[in-house]
Amino acid sequence: MNKPLPQPLIDPKQISRVAHLARLNPDEAERVLLRQELERILRSFDRLEWPDTRNTEPIYHPHPDTNRLRPDEVQSPFDPADLIHESIGQDGFLMAPKTME
Amino acid sequence: MTWDTIVGLEVHVELATTSKIFCGCPTLFGRPPNTQCCPVCSGFPGALPVLNQQVIEYALRVCLATDCTINSLIRFDRKNYFYPDLPKGYQISQQHQPIGRGGKLVITTDNGDKAIGIHEIHIEEDAGKLIHDPQGKHTLVDYNRCGIPLLEIISRPDLNSAEEALDYLDKLRRLLLFIGVSDCRMEEGSLRADVNVSVRPTGSKVLGTRTELKNMSSMKAMALAIAYESRRQIKILTEGGRIRQETRRWDENEKRSFALRIKENVEDYRYFPDPDLMAIRINDHWIKNTRELLPELPDAKYQRYLTTLDLTAYEASILTSHPALADLFEATVAICGRAKDVAGWIMGEWLQECNQRACRPQDLKVTPEKLARLVRLLAEGDITRGTARQVFIQMIDNQADPDDYVHRHNLRMIRDIKTIDAAIDQAMAAHPRSVADYRAGKNKVRTFLVGQAMRVLQGKADPALLNRRLLEKLNTPD
Numbered sequence: 070m071n072k073p074l075p076q077p078l079i080d081p082k083q084i085s086r087v088a089h090l091a092r093l094n095p096d097e098a099e100r101v102l103l104r105q106e107l108e109r110i111l112r113s114f115d116r117l118e119w120p121d122t123r124n125t126e127p128i129y130h131p132h133p134d135t136n137r138l139r140p141d142e143v144q145s146p147f148d149p150a151d152l153i154h155e156s157i158g159q160d161g162f163l164m165a166p167k168t169m170e
Numbered sequence: 171m172t173w174d175t176i177v178g179l180e181v182h183v184e185l186a187t188t189s190k191i192f193c194g195c196p197t198l199f200g201r202p203p204n205t206q207c208c209p210v211c212s213g214f215p216g217a218l219p220v221l222n223q224q225v226i227e228y229a230l231r232v233c234l235a236t237d238c239t240i241n242s243l244i245r246f247d248r249k250n251y252f253y254p255d256l257p258k259g260y261q262i263s264q265q266h267q268p269i270g271r272g273g274k275l276v277i278t279t280d281n282g283d284k285a286i287g288i289h290e291i292h293i294e295e296d297a298g299k300l301i302h303d304p305q306g307k308h309t310l311v312d313y314n315r316c317g318i319p320l321l322e323i324i325s326r327p328d329l330n331s332a333e334e335a336l337d338y339l340d341k342l343r344r345l346l347l348f349i350g351v352s353d354c355r356m357e358e359g360s361l362r363a364d365v366n367v368s369v370r371p372t373g374s375k376v377l378g379t380r381t382e383l384k385n386m387s388s389m390k391a392m393a394l395a396i397a398y399e400s401r402r403q404i405k406i407l408t409e410g411g412r413i414r415q416e417t418r419r420w421d422e423n424e425k426r427s428f429a430l431r432i433k434e435n436v437e438d439y440r441y442f443p444d445p446d447l448m449a450i451r452i453n454d455h456w457i458k459n460t461r462e463l464l465p466e467l468p469d470a471k472y473q474r475y476l477t478t479l480d481l482t483a484y485e486a487s488i489l490t491s492h493p494a495l496a497d498l499f500e501a502t503v504a505i506c507g508r509a510k511d512v513a514g515w516i517m518g519e520w521l522q523e524c525n526q527r528a529c530r531p532q533d534l535k536v537t538p539e540k541l542a543r544l545v546r547l548l549a550e551g552d553i554t555r556g557t558a559r560q561v562f563i564q565m566i567d568n569q570a571d572p573d574d575y576v577h578r579h580n581l582r583m584i585r586d587i588k589t590i591d592a593a594i595d596q597a598m599a600a601h602p603r604s605v606a607d608y609r610a611g612k613n614k615v616r617t618f619l620v621g622q623a624m625r626v627l628q629g630k631a632d633p634a635l636l637n638r639r640l641l642e643k644l645n646t647p648d
């Protein structure tokens with residue numbers, strides 16, 4: 070019945086790829102830690118695959134509700150100025166790390 | 171060897187909703203940075219999106235107008251990538267169950283009509299704007315645009331030249347304007363086109379490696395970019411090289427494109443269903459209601475102008491380039507008939523005034539009723555074209571009523587032969603040298619004398635009659 074638990078394999082290349090996509094630059098020690106954590110996460114997902122779901126409809130959401138819509142009306146209960154701390158703002162803009170394509 | 175160019179367009183269009191797609195922030199253009207944001211659209215943890223109903227309405231209109239098959243159940247997915255224009259670290263988009271697939275748009279080519287396939291239409295949210303200051307230490311971010319609803323309309327690679335791509339974009343722009351879903355301003359970024367270009371030897375059935383072109387801010391720039399890219403690829407292949415799949419940025423000043431980055435693969439975006447948003451069911455009733463509300467589409471309008479109103483292709487094309495022009499034209503013709511005269515006035519004086527005032531066609535505050543009466547006065551020979559122009563300016567600037575203005579300022583066209591003769595005599599007497607010059611064979615002087623006689627009558631004389639009488643007098647020696 071149950072599928073056997075496969076041995077998750079994460080090679081250093083995959084670590085590098087995921088780190089790149091997340092724009093992270095981990096050092097060697099962090100890579101070891103990341104690998105352990107990712108393998109634990111993958112094992113948890115494997116656990117989810119234990120039950121036989123061949124005849125079960127996939128669900129996207131725990132609640133079957135659909136069509137939760139709102140009318141096209143402006144409602145701004147927040148003052149946008151409160152969203153930007155002065156330490157990261159400049160002339161109303163946010164300052165992000167320099168990115169040049 | 172000859173080469174074929176294969177072009178596909180990915181058009182992003184901002185929908186003209188008053189509030190953003192997942193929050194109640196306003197969508198106005200050109201506001202100070204970060205003044206139209208809230209925790210939802212700037213990605214604060216715990217903030218939850220709620221979908222704007224109007225976005226679905228508008229998306230349905232576009233799907234129906236392009237003959238797409240509409241999915242009865244649509245969902246939203248997260249497209250994950252890290253870049254400062256995206257505060258949440260993902261963009262809400264549709265990857266697995268988009269709203270529409272498999273439509274078409276008909277363009278006009280030298281060889282007649284050609285249907286361009288529409289692969290897919292999906293809904294997503296716009297990202298923020300970045301300002302890269304080469305000298306500065308930071309990239310400046312404005313999140314006002316974050317969460318403005320977008321439709322991405324992806325064509326099939328059915329286009330074969332820059333001209334076809336231009337016509338496709340123009341047809342699409344007209345369609346979107348007429349169904350009222352967007353203002354389609356390329357210069358403000360509410361209509362943006364990314365272009366996929368590849369080339370292949372003529373006759374080959376295999377698609378070549380394609381590149382994606384970005385950052386064209388006008389139709390003209392897009393045409394230049396496609397032509398440039400096609401030439402660049404052909405040159406590389408002819409010299410035995412290979413095309414790299416990459417994104418290239420069009421530089422408007424240098425009129426060439428530059429490689430940006432090797433494209434990330436679809437799997438790098440790690441799409442997954444957004445757990446914060448519920449699915450949307452679109453039933454037949456909803457589709458039927460939307461279909462019934464669709465106005466006459468620009469292609470049908472164009473055909474009708476040609477066949478029942480007897481306009482030329484050029485006239486019909488200009489008048490169907492913007493709903494404001496078509497609406498004005500039709501409302502005016504409904505009152506006074508005279509489609510040709512109304513078309514002529516709108517395409518001439520109306521657009522000329524808009525041009526001079528740097529305003530949009532709908533910004534001239536002249537009602538169809540008043541325009542109809544002006545056109546009638548001119549067409550029935552009650553006033554000259556010069557007078558009509560003068561009255562038109564008064565109508566725009568001072569809301570003048572054409573009949574009333576003509577009456578009060580005594581501007582009716584003068585057709586009385588005695589009055590016209592007297593004016594001609596006066597002009598000829600005042601300029602005996604010109605008269606002599608004309609009689610000595612300097613034909614050009616006539617125009618000057620016409621002008622002088624017209625001036626005597628404040629430009630109100632029947633021009634044909636005045637011309638004829640002047641000619642008779644000049645050719646009859648005293």
Ligand SMILES: [Zn+2]
Nearest residue numbers: 193195208211
């Ligand atoms: Zn917001």
